[in-house]
Amino acid sequence: MVTSRSRRRLSPEARRGELIDAAIRLLESGKPVTNWVQAVTAEADAAKGTFYVYFSSWEDMLVAVRDRVLSDYIDRFRRLAETTEPVDWWEAIDAECVRAIDLIGRPGGLHDAVFHGMSPTTEDGREMAEAIAAALRRGMDEGVFRSLDAHMVAMTLFAVVHAAGDAIAAGESREQWLEAVRDLTRRWLSP
Amino acid sequence: MVTSRSRRRLSPEARRGELIDAAIRLLESGKPVTNWVQAVTAEADAAKGTFYVYFSSWEDMLVAVRDRVLSDYIDRFRRLAETTEPVDWWEAIDAECVRAIDLIGRPGGLHDAVFHGMSPTTEDGREMAEAIAAALRRGMDEGVFRSLDAHMVAMTLFAVVHAAGDAIAAGESREQWLEAVRDLTRRWLSP
Amino acid sequence: MVTSRSRRRLSPEARRGELIDAAIRLLESGKPVTNWVQAVTAEADAAKGTFYVYFSSWEDMLVAVRDRVLSDYIDRFRRLAETTEPVDWWEAIDAECVRAIDLIGRPGGLHDAVFHGMSPTTEDGREMAEAIAAALRRGMDEGVFRSLDAHMVAMTLFAVVHAAGDAIAAGESREQWLEAVRDLTRRWLSP
Amino acid sequence: MVTSRSRRRLSPEARRGELIDAAIRLLESGKPVTNWVQAVTAEADAAKGTFYVYFSSWEDMLVAVRDRVLSDYIDRFRRLAETTEPVDWWEAIDAECVRAIDLIGRPGGLHDAVFHGMSPTTEDGREMAEAIAAALRRGMDEGVFRSLDAHMVAMTLFAVVHAAGDAIAAGESREQWLEAVRDLTRRWLSP
DNA sequence: TATGAATGAGACTTCATTCAT
DNA sequence: AATGAATGAAGTCTCATTCAT
Numbered sequence: 001m002v003t004s005r006s007r008r009r010l011s012p013e014a015r016r017g018e019l020i021d022a023a024i025r026l027l028e029s030g031k032p033v034t035n036w037v038q039a040v041t042a043e044a045d046a047a048k049g050t051f052y053v054y055f056s057s058w059e060d061m062l063v064a065v066r067d068r069v070l071s072d073y074i075d076r077f078r079r080l081a082e083t084t085e086p087v088d089w090w091e092a093i094d095a096e097c098v099r100a101i102d103l104i105g106r107p108g109g110l111h112d113a114v115f116h117g118m119s120p121t122t123e124d125g126r127e128m129a130e131a132i133a134a135a136l137r138r139g140m141d142e143g144v145f146r147s148l149d150a151h152m153v154a155m156t157l158f159a160v161v162h163a164a165g166d167a168i169a170a171g172e173s174r175e176q177w178l179e180a181v182r183d184l185t186r187r188w189l190s191p
Numbered sequence: 192m193v194t195s196r197s198r199r200r201l202s203p204e205a206r207r208g209e210l211i212d213a214a215i216r217l218l219e220s221g222k223p224v225t226n227w228v229q230a231v232t233a234e235a236d237a238a239k240g241t242f243y244v245y246f247s248s249w250e251d252m253l254v255a256v257r258d259r260v261l262s263d264y265i266d267r268f269r270r271l272a273e274t275t276e277p278v279d280w281w282e283a284i285d286a287e288c289v290r291a292i293d294l295i296g297r298p299g300g301l302h303d304a305v306f307h308g309m310s311p312t313t314e315d316g317r318e319m320a321e322a323i324a325a326a327l328r329r330g331m332d333e334g335v336f337r338s339l340d341a342h343m344v345a346m347t348l349f350a351v352v353h354a355a356g357d358a359i360a361a362g363e364s365r366e367q368w369l370e371a372v373r374d375l376t377r378r379w380l381s382p
Numbered sequence: 383m384v385t386s387r388s389r390r391r392l393s394p395e396a397r398r399g400e401l402i403d404a405a406i407r408l409l410e411s412g413k414p415v416t417n418w419v420q421a422v423t424a425e426a427d428a429a430k431g432t433f434y435v436y437f438s439s440w441e442d443m444l445v446a447v448r449d450r451v452l453s454d455y456i457d458r459f460r461r462l463a464e465t466t467e468p469v470d471w472w473e474a475i476d477a478e479c480v481r482a483i484d485l486i487g488r489p490g491g492l493h494d495a496v497f498h499g500m501s502p503t504t505e506d507g508r509e510m511a512e513a514i515a516a517a518l519r520r521g522m523d524e525g526v527f528r529s530l531d532a533h534m535v536a537m538t539l540f541a542v543v544h545a546a547g548d549a550i551a552a553g554e555s556r557e558q559w560l561e562a563v564r565d566l567t568r569r570w571l572s573p
Numbered sequence: 574m575v576t577s578r579s580r581r582r583l584s585p586e587a588r589r590g591e592l593i594d595a596a597i598r599l600l601e602s603g604k605p606v607t608n609w610v611q612a613v614t615a616e617a618d619a620a621k622g623t624f625y626v627y628f629s630s631w632e633d634m635l636v637a638v639r640d641r642v643l644s645d646y647i648d649r650f651r652r653l654a655e656t657t658e659p660v661d662w663w664e665a666i667d668a669e670c671v672r673a674i675d676l677i678g679r680p681g682g683l684h685d686a687v688f689h690g691m692s693p694t695t696e697d698g699r700e701m702a703e704a705i706a707a708a709l710r711r712g713m714d715e716g717v718f719r720s721l722d723a724h725m726v727a728m729t730l731f732a733v734v735h736a737a738g739d740a741i742a743a744g745e746s747r748e749q750w751l752e753a754v755r756d757l758t759r760r761w762l763s764p
Numbered sequence: 765t766a767t768g769a770a771t772g773a774g775a776c777t778t779c780a781t782t783c784a785t
Numbered sequence: 786a787a788t789g790a791a792t793g794a795a796g797t798c799t800c801a802t803t804c805a806t
Contacts, residue, residue: 010786034779037781428766538733
């Protein structure tokens, strides 16, 4: 298979983006990969050496992937925490849970690569937890949620959502798990 | 470093046990290890080749470690589910949660090595989940807990306890997390 | 599979013989074996260590196997060379060729283990070649065979027989090869 | 011994060639080698890992060596079989025998590595045997050789030549063996 | 004599990373 | 900026051989 790729000159931004995209694609595909650097560059139609022009190591790439995946979430929670519009907190929390469960439940190793070992000690972990906690705090302030330690609620919620996603990925019923999580949050967070 | 170790002849059982012990010790220590087989045999005061007399690969050892760690739990839950004595279900659930949190919260990679990727699809995962669910079911039958899908409650509880343990391992307050989990279970499972 | 074999005390002769038998059985079986010492002792229903009571190394065993297999041949050729009875040399050579071809043609790695690398430089090789040559020399002396360098004829014959055996082992027609060898010897050795 | 070799960047073709050359050199040298990959890369002034860029295993390399060594032969026989020029078959067969005997007789393990176990079942074996047989068939058609199964003649001839080469490598007289083979072919193949 | 648990040198292989072009 | 050939440290695993019992 001689895919004689000729030198493709791209802007650094674009090339870096293509590599991250390729990594995410592979991570999501769930195919077992051992030789990551080679697999990613092949997928991105770039040469192996090009990888190291943009990332200093494989760990570095993983950080980039995590950033990309999380920034979406974090942004949305920040907006929730900072908006001046009125927010339907129950609807918001349900929607975010579903969204997260579906991301995690998607078969493939993406969420694992992104979340595994992501404790509140990591930079990313803290940022994510804080964004969620900030939103929850507003819901508590407005009296919609019971007053609890928002940080701990955020972490716990994250764990629950994770479990649901895993179970769904393992073949259990999505509907039942969504309902179960909804039931749990209602019981737990209602004043 | 020639630690000219003399040949120690042990019964297969004993030697296998020593190797598992050594593995658990290292896993718990949290020291970063890359070359596990060599590290474990060194720790167990055995030769590298001896490892392969008892385990066909590192994965195989991990299974043995998991078995060892889980069997304790599973036994206790089975006893709860089968006893004819009256059980104080709230006390039981609290006690088990504390115990689990403390195991997981113990610094080091043991619980991670044992539990990571342990979904209800794995043999061990299913066995554990079932043992917990069976106990919960009795609590529900006796009307102490609300009637819910015991399997899902078990999995979720496991995730929550895991999160608590992780947080504690990361330095957060044990007391506050224990209290939070207690509060969650009360709210969630009370009829 | 706990074949709890209890200590079987055998005369050294008998035990050694059993081990050689087992080795030949395995060699003949053609099953791919990597761990020979272990395979042979298992087959002989003996402990691994017992092997080294009778053989100083695996090479040593191979020598014993070779001796066993060859001694038969050598004896027969010696008898041919030394008998005072009249010999039908054409019949004798045909019979020996068939016998050798059938040994070699028997599927399995025995003949390979025994003959591979057996050049006239090895002790065994020289002995075998000499025995054959001695018999041929008598056939020549009696005028039945053409006068040729008996040693070279022996070696060449050996090679031809080997090729025939291999071909048969590889699935070609035994009858045709036997006939071809017979034709070759007639043409080549007739005065 | 730190032979701080600097990085030599070669075209894949060139590097692969150098590795094969090195392997042939070692094979011919007859030195006992256990760790082939390491020995070959050292000989080729390359790093161990480089070997696996071009060959997936030592077996793979052996195939390449065989191809290299055999292609010469096969080509020559094919040409003989296909030429429209008149061919002096006796001269041709003598020349090829001498050539083959000299290759095999060259001390060292090359021919052994290449030919051992090369039965007519292997791809290469069949190809080689067929090329020889095709040439012989033409000699038979032209009435120079007696009519025989060309395939069997080819295999047998191969074996005889092999024996001669081995004997010469073991120190016997080249002249006598060449003469013996010549005598054999004359007797056997003349109409 | 017999056992089988223990050994460790070393073979094989992988893959993140480097660097000459 | 881009390439891809080259590297070698590091890991996994095998198996003939040893030796305490």
